[in-house]
Amino acid sequence: MKHKSLAIPYVGWMALFVVAPLILVVVYAFTTREGGFTLDNFSNMVQYAGVFGRSFLLAFLATLVCILLGYPLALLLAREQSRLRGMAMLLIMLPMWMNFLLRTYSWVFLLERNGFFNTLLETVGLPKLDIIGTPAAVVLGMVYNFLPFMVLPIFSVIEKIDPRVIEAAQDLGANSAQVFRRVIFPLSLPGVLSGVTMVFIPSVSTFVISRLLGGGMNLLLGDLIEMQFLGSAYNPHLGSAISLVMMVIVLVSMGLMNRFGEGEGEAVLL
Amino acid sequence: MSKELIRLTDLRMVFDDEVVLNSINLYINDQEFLTLLGPSGCGKTTTLRIIGGFQRPTSGDVFFDGVRINDVPPHKRKVNTVFQKYALFPHMNIFENVAFGLRIRKVPPAELKRRVEEALELVNLPGYGKRSVDSLSGGQQQRIAIARAIVNRPQVLLLDEPLGALDLKLRKDMQIELKKIQQQVGITFIYVTHDQEEALTMSDTIVVMDKGSIQQIGTPEDIYNEPKNAFVADFIGESNIIDGVMYADGVVGLYGKLFPCLDKGFDKDEPVDVVIRPEDIDIVPEDQGQLTGTVTEVTFKGVHYDTIVDFRGFKWLIQTTDYSPVGSRIGVKIDPDGFHIMKKSAYSGTFGDYSSYSDAYDELNEGPEGEDGHEA
Structure with a gap:
């Protein structure tokens, strides 16, 4: 009984800041400016199909790159016993302690037409590269900002694998490649799943990264939604509808992924 | 009895200046049930892990069938281990757990299926193949761990306090069952325990260890009736x-x-x-x-x-x-x-x-x- 009363502040908090806004979003999505019921907000969205596609594609690419970079790193760190590990963890965490905007801005300076990298290329006598304003730059920004969210969950899952299970596999004749493929990798999938969730969702809804590094040419869902609420195209009803659809798509894909993860398939995600 | 299979000569193991094993000399015969018995910290598990290939001795040699195997990694040794806390693969069902070693060895599917089923029958859990690891009791998991090792027909089975986590009644039943399995399949068992009664019940030979040294080697009767020193006399009964x-x-x-x-x-x-x-x-x-x-x-x-x-x-x-x-x-x-x-x-x-x-x-x-x- 006593325990239940302790939950009241949280329930209140959730009702106020999670449930209520969600209801507002739903209400806005299905109404017109005058307050009548409508589905126009959804049918109008068709014109933004390209933005949807680009957002999910770039977020997918960023997630993929994060897995490809983050998994080996996490594996290496989790199996590493020395002091190197603490140092490496610190280096991975360090950027996260800096302001998100600042981090992203710094990439602007690095990638600009007359930025750091191009100056470097020029002095070596190589032609300049136009990276800023491309989808690649956006993906780069996403990977840079969200990579730790991929590394950490994978690392902690691999680290918790019982070393005796690995010894058992060796004992039964598995060489290191087989140990990885048959034991370590399948046991690390829950970490990959949460890593994917933690990278994909912020990537698909980001607007800072695309605005700064995409140079206005690579409009993402986040930008689109922001424009509906704060920008020139003020239309919170459309913005709510887009948010709602995005949320449903994300929820469905996460649900599907978790369903796969529980099965016994080994390489579901890769 | 029969021919010598494993020989340990002058094994020494030192961790951070602490002598864990001090000049272990021991030979183990084919088809023998040999028990390493001693209190915790006596070096019995380390000895077993050296035979399994999971640890390298600081000095000394391990011979298997006359060949020095110090440098042979675990996956190439003809021994299989039953681990203390079973160490079953949590992401596989029982069938796949038992089949693991056979799959690595690329045994054809029909034979694989037959051998896994035989092994499950041997440990008295036929038809459990589709179950998950979690759904089994400790005693059942232990038997699966034994099946998973035995299915590979190793020449030697290493058992590291396999019954330690079970309750008394189950432990007694499993002791008898283990002995029966050993006689049935006719392979060498090297068994580690701190339970003297377990050692007396099952072993052909008992090696009593303390502080990294062998105190006495003998049959259960020898060890009980003719202890060599006060430690052995006190530890056994x-x-x-x-x-x-x-x-x-x-x-x-x-x-x-x-x-x-x-x-x-x-x-x-x-x-x-x-x-x-x-x-x-x-x-x-x-x-x-x-x-x-x-x-x-x-x-x-x-x-x-x-x-x-x-x-x-x-x-x-x-x-x-x-x-x-x-x-x-x-x-x-x-x-x-x-x-x-x-x-x-x-x-x-x-x-x-x-x-x-x-x-x-x-x-x-x-x-x-x-x-x-x-x-x-």
């Missing part, structure tokens, strides 16, 4: 260990009295440790006893009474079905074969006194009869 003097072949002196015994071959007047097992002592009326003492504590144990008797300040444990009340004066009688004489060793004087049994009792009861120094 209950023992009263008393200072004595060997006056001549077949004559041992205790408390200044002479007793006939069966042991021979000691120097004249050599100081020795005398082991008397609690069940080898008969309680008789005071006037008929070879020694007399005062009962200080009696505990009912079901089959017998644990009776603590004070002989001139040295307390003995006697296990008998006769009840003697606390405080009574009794005599004891010991047959010549009840004495076992050991040479003095580093362990002399550290084991075999049951005073600690009755400390609390003594403090409570400073009775008129409770003084030491009664005539023996």
